[in-house]
Amino acid sequence: MKYAAVLGYGTVGSGVVEVIETNAELIAKxxxxxxxxxxxxxxxxxxxxPHADLFVKDFAVVEADPEVNVVVETIGGLRPAYDFxxxxxxxxxxxVTSNKELVATHGAELLKxxxxxxxxxxxxxxxxxxxPIIRPMCQCLAANRIDEVFGILNGTTNYILNRMIEDxxxxxxxxxxxxxxxxxxxxxxxxxxxxxxxxxxxILSALAFGRHVYPESVETDGITKITLEDVAYAESGDMVIxxxxxxxxxxxxxxxxxxxxxxxxxxxxxANVNGVFNSVxxxxxxxxxxxxxxxxxxxxxxxxxxxxxxxxxCQHTDKTKYxxxxxxxxxxxxxxxxxxSAYYLxxxxxxxxxxxxxxxGEVKFLSxxxxxxxxxxxxxxxxxxxxxxxxxxxxxxxxxxxxxMKVLALD
Amino acid sequence: MKYAAVLGYGTVGSGVVEVIETNAELIAKxxxxxxxxxxxxxxxxxxxxPHADLFVKDFAVVEADPEVNVVVETIGGLRPAYDFxxxxxxxxxxxVTSNKELVATHGAELLKxxxxxxxxxxxxxxxxxxxPIIRPMCQCLAANRIDEVFGILNGTTNYILNRMIEDxxxxxxxxxxxxxxxxxxxxxxxxxxxxxxxxxxxILSALAFGRHVYPESVETDGITKITLEDVAYAESGDMVIxxxxxxxxxxxxxxxxxxxxxxxxxxxxxANVNGVFNSVxxxxxxxxxxxxxxxxxxxxxxxxxxxxxxxxxCQHTDKTKYxxxxxxxxxxxxxxxxxxSAYYLxxxxxxxxxxxxxxxGEVKFLSxxxxxxxxxxxxxxxxxxxxxxxxxxxxxxxxxxxxxMKVLALD
Numbered sequence: 001m002k003y004a005a006v007l008g009y010g011t012v013g014s015g016v017v018e019v020i021e022t023n024a025e026l027i028a029k030x031x032x033x034x035x036x037x038x039x040x041x042x043x044x045x046x047x048x049x050p051h052a053d054l055f056v057k058d059f060a061v062v063e064a065d066p067e068v069n070v071v072v073e074t075i076g077g078l079r080p081a082y083d084f085x086x087x088x089x090x091x092x093x094x095x096v097t098s099n100k101e102l103v104a105t106h107g108a109e110l111l112k113x114x115x116x117x118x119x120x121x122x123x124x125x126x127x128x129x130x131x132p133i134i135r136p137m138c139q140c141l142a143a144n145r146i147d148e149v150f151g152i153l154n155g156t157t158n159y160i161l162n163r164m165i166e167d168x169x170x171x172x173x174x175x176x177x178x179x180x181x182x183x184x185x186x187x188x189x190x191x192x193x194x195x196x197x198x199x200x201x202x203i204l205s206a207l208a209f210g211r212h213v214y215p216e217s218v219e220t221d222g223i224t225k226i227t228l229e230d231v232a233y234a235e236s237g238d239m240v241i242x243x244x245x246x247x248x249x250x251x252x253x254x255x256x257x258x259x260x261x262x263x264x265x266x267x268x269x270x271a272n273v274n275g276v277f278n279s280v281x282x283x284x285x286x287x288x289x290x291x292x293x294x295x296x297x298x299x300x301x302x303x304x305x306x307x308x309x310x311x312x313x314c315q316h317t318d319k320t321k322y323x324x325x326x327x328x329x330x331x332x333x334x335x336x337x338x339x340x341s342a343y344y345l346x347x348x349x350x351x352x353x354x355x356x357x358x359x360x361g362e363v364k365f366l367s368x369x370x371x372x373x374x375x376x377x378x379x380x381x382x383x384x385x386x387x388x389x390x391x392x393x394x395x396x397x398x399x400x401x402x403x404x405m406k407v408l409a410l411d
Numbered sequence: 412m413k414y415a416a417v418l419g420y421g422t423v424g425s426g427v428v429e430v431i432e433t434n435a436e437l438i439a440k441x442x443x444x445x446x447x448x449x450x451x452x453x454x455x456x457x458x459x460x461p462h463a464d465l466f467v468k469d470f471a472v473v474e475a476d477p478e479v480n481v482v483v484e485t486i487g488g489l490r491p492a493y494d495f496x497x498x499x500x501x502x503x504x505x506x507v508t509s510n511k512e513l514v515a516t517h518g519a520e521l522l523k524x525x526x527x528x529x530x531x532x533x534x535x536x537x538x539x540x541x542x543p544i545i546r547p548m549c550q551c552l553a554a555n556r557i558d559e560v561f562g563i564l565n566g567t568t569n570y571i572l573n574r575m576i577e578d579x580x581x582x583x584x585x586x587x588x589x590x591x592x593x594x595x596x597x598x599x600x601x602x603x604x605x606x607x608x609x610x611x612x613x614i615l616s617a618l619a620f621g622r623h624v625y626p627e628s629v630e631t632d633g634i635t636k637i638t639l640e641d642v643a644y645a646e647s648g649d650m651v652i653x654x655x656x657x658x659x660x661x662x663x664x665x666x667x668x669x670x671x672x673x674x675x676x677x678x679x680x681x682a683n684v685n686g687v688f689n690s691v692x693x694x695x696x697x698x699x700x701x702x703x704x705x706x707x708x709x710x711x712x713x714x715x716x717x718x719x720x721x722x723x724x725c726q727h728t729d730k731t732k733y734x735x736x737x738x739x740x741x742x743x744x745x746x747x748x749x750x751x752s753a754y755y756l757x758x759x760x761x762x763x764x765x766x767x768x769x770x771x772g773e774v775k776f777l778s779x780x781x782x783x784x785x786x787x788x789x790x791x792x793x794x795x796x797x798x799x800x801x802x803x804x805x806x807x808x809x810x811x812x813x814x815x816m817k818v819l820a821l822d
Contacts (some may be wrong), residue, residue: 015697019554019697020554021744022696022697023554023555023556023696023697026554026555026556027554029621029735030549030553030733030735031553031733032733033721039509049796055718068456082493121415124551128696130697130698130701131698131701132547132550132551133553134545134546135546135550135551136546136547136551136703138441139543139546139719139722140535140543140546140547140716140719141543141715141719142438142441142442142718142719142722142723143430143431143434143437143438143714143715143718143719143721143722144434144437144715145434145437192612210440228488269680269683269684269704272683273680274571284715285434286430286433286434286541286711286712286714286715286718287432287541287705287706287711287715287716288541288705288706288709288711288712289705289706290541290542290543290703290704290705290706291702291703291704291705292701292702292703292704293700293701293703293704294698294699294701294702295698295700295701298699300697300698300699301697301698301699303554303697304552304554304555304695304697304698305551306552307553307554307697308551308552308553308554310554311550311553311554312550312553317757322441322442322443324440324441378455405750
């Protein structure tokens, strides 16, 4: 028998307890050992819950109980999750988490402590919810040098963009709807400003390239400035707008890492990932392109990933998995203005077409129904962010220019 | 240091040697141990190969060398692969394979021997080439009851169908081209008749449901009868034709398992999987739908999966992974005529529309440019295969009817 303690009885934590109970027989069969929840730590009152007898308010009870093999941290945020995680690892217990903020901020340190104590720190659920992505990347692609990883890492923004694209809702209307449906928080900044996707691309970068990429080093842009005009222009070029987190090996050994809205050609599989689903593309030097798809959030999908980690931790109580994730600093992240890409721009002003051609040379103009006479949108040739700035400096003398969006082009 | 022996120096075998060498440093870093190829077993003459000194012609050399930890079987087919695999396992060596025919035919038995000898039998590359699918299904979704698994399991047929759909090539022309490009064998039966996909769905079924599903129990249909007329009719219904292997938990605990061409609505992500790519959808009771996508064949992608297994085997020399795959017999497979589905039918005859309506009641008629007056194609309501047979008996009194194709409908 192996014992787990669940910290935080919110959506994910209660889902973990549910999955462990519902699929108990199956889990025992798959692992050759039973897994039981011994404690649930939450300071709120759950005396009416069917699991009332499992609740304790003080983490110290878990910390001091040598029977607990695995601590499941589903509190979220940095405090007190960081402190509890450290104490659990130091007490010789493996820790499993869905907390992307904590992993993106303190992953390297926590993995180091786990290694020193001979236990495991697992975080499959921190990226892509229920989608198996971290274990496949680290284990199944272990024979590959990974060169690039990118994806739709936030279901809420993908849902909002989808409603704008498919049904013509404005950003504001789509956001309100997502809030009503419980996909978006009342304060939606973490989703719509791209912070959530940023944390996830940090985790994926660290796993792909072996060095911690800190969120504050990652240029992050959200979807709040995207209009239905942009959606229509993209459509005329057979493209859709997706919020992507991207990380790529740069030539000098550094890492390009950024988050922002992209125009994605519909012919790319990832353009067809709709609704609240997430999708991560991993490019290896042997395997080529692989993609992983599924529900990026939600009680049971996230719990599915957490419980898989619990099972793995219970099977490897004597062995620390090595993720090849070392600490690092901001210098590991390449200046994102060196990244070469084509860009989408929407501009307005007098003699707009000739102003565009003067600044950018030949471009691909897009069209939309009902476009104003002094308005244009186009796709540039490929260039660095520095080159783009130069050309924008010329163009913005005579025109108003929207925030540029990159165009996804896979070699 | 861990030592591997590679059996069969064909496309995959030579790819394995290449990946182990190219990514040696990375593999050592990821695993904490070096992996070296000690022998290559092949009866052909490779005296001019840079690895000439590694070649031996007699498997007994490998079998008798206690230093060899892992045997990589990339011979393919049943003989002598079956014999060598058994002998390697009995000699206490783990075996890694890309041989789907062997796994689909003798998987339960070989896994049992591995368990008894305390070694591992791994076969990630046997389904979906380089796509991580077997390990994710068994490990990452270990907390799920898997209810359904299906996918595009053969890249050659997907390429052929794609050329028919996108470029209007006939089946014969697309097949010839696939042969010229080296995607299809000179004898293409294993691909175009669905046998290859059948072996893969057997392996996926066994892993999903825990019981060996033998290829001969699986109703298997290929793509040789598909015409450009069918492609055009599907298009008019916003669908594409894909060869799918499918396995689903039946209500009575048995397993539906079959292979055949399907009409797939373009709104489904899997409809957008093009070219030689493969894609497997797994549906779990906690995670919901997840999909895995990548190159289903090819030297380096397949080698990528094989070498990941080699690494795993080297890391677990003291522990047998349990796949929950038990032996079984034909009785585990549910009568596929009990499967409920909508069907696509193409018919010709006098007063064809009224004949259709008389036999099937209300249906959804499809259209195509240049259709003959006495021709029709339509989608039926959902019904069992038995019900379909009854209705076809009525319809075929007055009309000629094409082979029915199922329509993929996800709940």
